[in-house]
Amino acid sequence: MRRYVHNELATVTEAVCAVAISASAVFGVRGIPKVDVGWRLAAAVIALSAVFGVLACTRLRWLGNEKRDFEEAVPLTPDTVLPTLGESLRRSLDVGFVAYLAVSTPVVALFWETLVALRPLMFVPDRLAKAAYAAYWERRHGVMLSRGHVPDQPLDEGQYLYSSVRRLAS
Template sequence: MVRYVHYQWAAVFEVEAAMAVAASVVFGVRGLPQVEGAAVAALLGLAGASAFFGLLAVSTRLSWLGGEKRDFECAVPLSDPEAVLPTPRESIRRGFDGAFMVVVVVPSLVFGLLWGPWAIGWAVFFVPERIVKGVYAYFWERRHGVLLWRGKVQEQPLGKDQFLYSSPRTAPPA
């Protein structure tokens, strides 16, 4: 189980690391790109669209837009309130997913090597969306006085990921 906010922030760092890997390879092979106004404008437009779609995903209940607000509101309490939850450091560590990083690196390398160095910028689409979702979830947690978790529930059929919430209490000192 991982805290939802940590999951989103970990994804931001994964994308940044993937872009750094892809940039070092692509720039090493093709050279540094020349600053082009159209390319910068396209990347800024992509980032703006990403932030807009991230905001739509967390602020609406429409399932075809992501509808994470509905998922937040339908979160169920942890069945065992005394369960030992991951520490913030452990939650962040669990939030990292190497497969997602590979999904970003491989197309970035292909696009960058085939079309040009600016093409690795497509991955910037993930960053603003995840930042918006993480910030929204953080304020949602504060507004409701709970911590929002994302994870598998053993009692649920198929063990699919689900949103859970817990008290924000901290563990007593040992």
């Protein structure tokens, strides 16, 4: 089980690390491209990702799934011990995701278009918007939102769970 906000912020960190690796490799080999339509298109795609991240936190039926999922979260049983801050952050990091982005992105960017090296940035605005909304939702409801599986509760892996802020493991 991992805290939802930690998972989203870990993905942002992973994407930024992947951009640093892929952009330095690609721009080092092919050079930094001049500002043209490609840069504007990259900025537009990143801005569109931010818009979809914000729309995911609304009540729109076909886009706003985060808000509904948070409201349908299941309470944890009182005897469930939540992971510590460090453990939740460690569980949220996915080295495989960074490796996938850091390997696939430069390969495509070197053989196709240099600006593809910035592709991992597409994850950043969307995940930041969802993390900000989750933190707001947690503060408003006075609970911590987690995602995962608890052996005592017969729920699936993707289930949202909430718990009191005061029941943290030390």
